[in-house]
Amino acid sequence: MIRKSTIAYFIFLLAVCYIITPWFFEKKLFFNEILAASGLLMLGYKRFRTGNDPISICMILLLGWCAVHAVTSLLRQDSFYYYLRNSVIAYSMLAFFTGFYCFKYLNGFIGRIRKILRYYIGIFLFIPLPLTFYERYGVSTLFPSLFKNTRYRLLPLLLIAMNIIYGFTYGSATALLIAGFLFWLFISTGYKFFLQSVMIMLLVFTIIFIYLQPNLALIRHQFSPRSTNAILDVMHSHPLLSIDGNATWRLVLWKQIIVDHFPANIYGLGFGTPLLQYYPIEDYSKLPSLPYVMGAHNSFVYLFGRLGIVYLLLIITVYITVFKEYFYYKQFYYSTNCILVFWSFFVITVIALFNPALESPLFASGYWMLLGFTARCIYNRRLQATHQSSAL
Numbered sequence: 001m002i003r004k005s006t007i008a009y010f011i012f013l014l015a016v017c018y019i020i021t022p023w024f025f026e027k028k029l030f031f032n033e034i035l036a037a038s039g040l041l042m043l044g045y046k047r048f049r050t051g052n053d054p055i056s057i058c059m060i061l062l063l064g065w066c067a068v069h070a071v072t073s074l075l076r077q078d079s080f081y082y083y084l085r086n087s088v089i090a091y092s093m094l095a096f097f098t099g100f101y102c103f104k105y106l107n108g109f110i111g112r113i114r115k116i117l118r119y120y121i122g123i124f125l126f127i128p129l130p131l132t133f134y135e136r137y138g139v140s141t142l143f144p145s146l147f148k149n150t151r152y153r154l155l156p157l158l159l160i161a162m163n164i165i166y167g168f169t170y171g172s173a174t175a176l177l178i179a180g181f182l183f184w185l186f187i188s189t190g191y192k193f194f195l196q197s198v199m200i201m202l203l204v205f206t207i208i209f210i211y212l213q214p215n216l217a218l219i220r221h222q223f224s225p226r227s228t229n230a231i232l233d234v235m236h237s238h239p240l241l242s243i244d245g246n247a248t249w250r251l252v253l254w255k256q257i258i259v260d261h262f263p264a265n266i267y268g269l270g271f272g273t274p275l276l277q278y279y280p281i282e283d284y285s286k287l288p289s290l291p292y293v294m295g296a297h298n299s300f301v302y303l304f305g306r307l308g309i310v311y312l313l314l315i316i317t318v319y320i321t322v323f324k325e326y327f328y329y330k331q332f333y334y335s336t337n338c339i340l341v342f343w344s345f346f347v348i349t350v351i352a353l354f355n356p357a358l359e360s361p362l363f364a365s366g367y368w369m370l371l372g373f374t375a376r377c378i379y380n381r382r383l384q385a386t387h388q389s390s391a392l
Contacts (some may be wrong), residue, residue, distance in 0.1 A: 008105035009112075011038050011098060015369060016113070020120075020139055022362040023132050032092060032361035035369060039094035042101045051100065053382060054321045055375035058314045059096050065310045066090035069270045077272025082292035086271035089306060092364035099372020103380075106373065107337065110145050118146050125162065128169050137174040137355070138363060140166060140347045141370065144340035151334065156186040159343065173246075178350045185346065191327035208240070209251070215241055216255045219278045225287055230278065249280050250354075253296040257305035268308030275305050295356025299367075302359050318371070319349075325378050338377040345370045 018031040025031040043050070050056045070090060077083040121142060124134050143162050147155055160179045167175035188194040215237040223230035234248055235241045241248045256276055261269060269275055274291035281287060296302040304312050326333070326342050333339040348357070348367050357363035 005105050005108065008102040009109045011035070011102060012106065012109045013113075015098075015366065016117075016142070019135070019141055019366050021131075021133050021135060022138065022366075023135065026361050030361075032088070032095075032365045035098055035365040036091050036094040039097035039099075039368075039372075043094070043097045046101065050097075051375065051379045053375060053379045055318050055371070055378065056100065058318050059093065059371075059375075062311065062314050063090070063093055065307060065314075066093065069268055069307060073270035073272055076270055078274065079272055079292070082289065083272030085289070085293050086306065086359075088361050088364060089271070089303060089359050092358070092361065093368050095365035095368040096372040096375070098365075099369040099374075100376050100379075101372075103373050103376035106341075111148075114146065114148065117142060121146060125165055126169060134170070136170040136172045137166075137178070137351055138348075138366065140175055140178050140351070141344045141366065143347070144343040147340065148337075150337050150339050156182065160186075174351060174354055177354060178347050181346065181350050182343070188327070191324055194323060194327060209254075212238060212241065212251065213255065213259065216252050219252050223278045225281055225284070231280070250297045252278060254298060254301050257296055257301050261305060265305050266309050268304075268306055268311070270306060275302070293359075295359050297355055299352040299356060299358035302356070306359075321378065322374055325381070329381060332381055333377065336377075336380075338381075341370070341373045341377050345374045 014025075014031050015035060017025045018035065022031070050060060066089070070087065073083060073086075121139060128134070140163055143159055147158075149155075160182050163175045163179035163182065166172060167179065184197070185194070188197070215234060218234050218237055219230050221230065222233060231245065231249060231252070234252065235245060241251070253276060256278065257265065260277075261275070272292065276291050276294055276296070279290050279294050281290065296305070300312075300315065303315075322342070322345070326339075330339065333342060348363070348370050351357055351363065352367060355363070357367055
């Protein structure tokens with residue numbers, strides 16, 4: 001009979017390959033769907049019993065809300081094909097349970113492949129490979145796994161330096177943003193300081209976003225799939241928008257989901273419905289599908305558009321839980337090496353903030369699986385604290 005650890009190691013191997021090169025293993029072999037299916041099978045094996053921790057509860061509620069949208073979207077969808085394409089948002093969440101239930105085998109697996117990862121990731125961190133063999137920002141999620149001693153004082157600096165090198169080697173602005181976020185995380189003195197910083201940045205961004213609304217609205221005047229005149233008009237309308245075309249396109253996409261779809265986005269537009277009217281085009285053969293499947297280059301904004309305010313409230317609850325645990329019990333997580341899991345989850349969070357991740361099979365299961373690992377770390381700490389209290 002096959003041992004449970006062998007099954008877990010095999011799943012982890014698929015996950016590592018999927019993270020390093022999703023452009024092959026997902027595009028050709030559907031590893032995202034395999035990881036999601038493994039989560040569903042494990043959930044069934046556990047007789048659909050889940051943890052009673054806040055993150056697990058939020059995940060059950062989120063899957064339930066996705067099921068509501070899956071049903072109601074059948075009446076609203078324009079195309080059943082795009083309905084199925086959008087459903088990747090929902091079924092990829094099942095990979096959470098893969099991470100949650102297999103976590104106890106993670107250290108053993110990483111210990112066996114750490115040397116191989118160090119050579120592969122380390123060498124090609126400096127020597128660029130084609131994206132088919134080395135994803136241009138997703139590999140950052142594996143950087144913490146290269147280290148065994150979390151007490152090493154220079155470890156935070158090494159992680160920051162690796163992401164900076166990664167960013168320049170592969171021309172990835174996302175990797176540089178990850179380095180910046182990690183620096184901010186490591187210098188934060190505590191949860192209150194971190195939360196205050198987040199609130200200030202959100203407030204500043206909101207003010208700027210509202211201020212730029214008339215400029216972003218100019219996209220509707222000359223937009224054509226065959227012309228760049230519309231986005232150039234937007235960029236030329238304000239100095240802030242002329243700094244970077246990619247950033248300006250992101251703001252245009254976010255405006256459509258947050259502002260143009262109000263109030264329908266409070267409930268959520270569901271699956272198989274068009275979400276975007278104006279968008280950049282790289283491949284004209286995909287033009288008919290872009291309103292339905294193109295990401296907003298911020299997965300949290302995109303999922304808000306599809307799933308509504310319920311998703312937003314649940315994911316905010318998840319992140320409040322994660323960051324409180326990280327800052328309040330940091331020493332415990334250092335002592336158990338779980339701090340590495342937190343760092344990996346923070347990395348993929350930054351990726352999701354600026355790229356299509358949760359709505360794409362190229363990254364979705366990786367995100368939810370890492371959240372599953374993180375939730376299990378928190379669950380284990382609380383369980384240990386409960387046992388200690390009972391012993392007293």
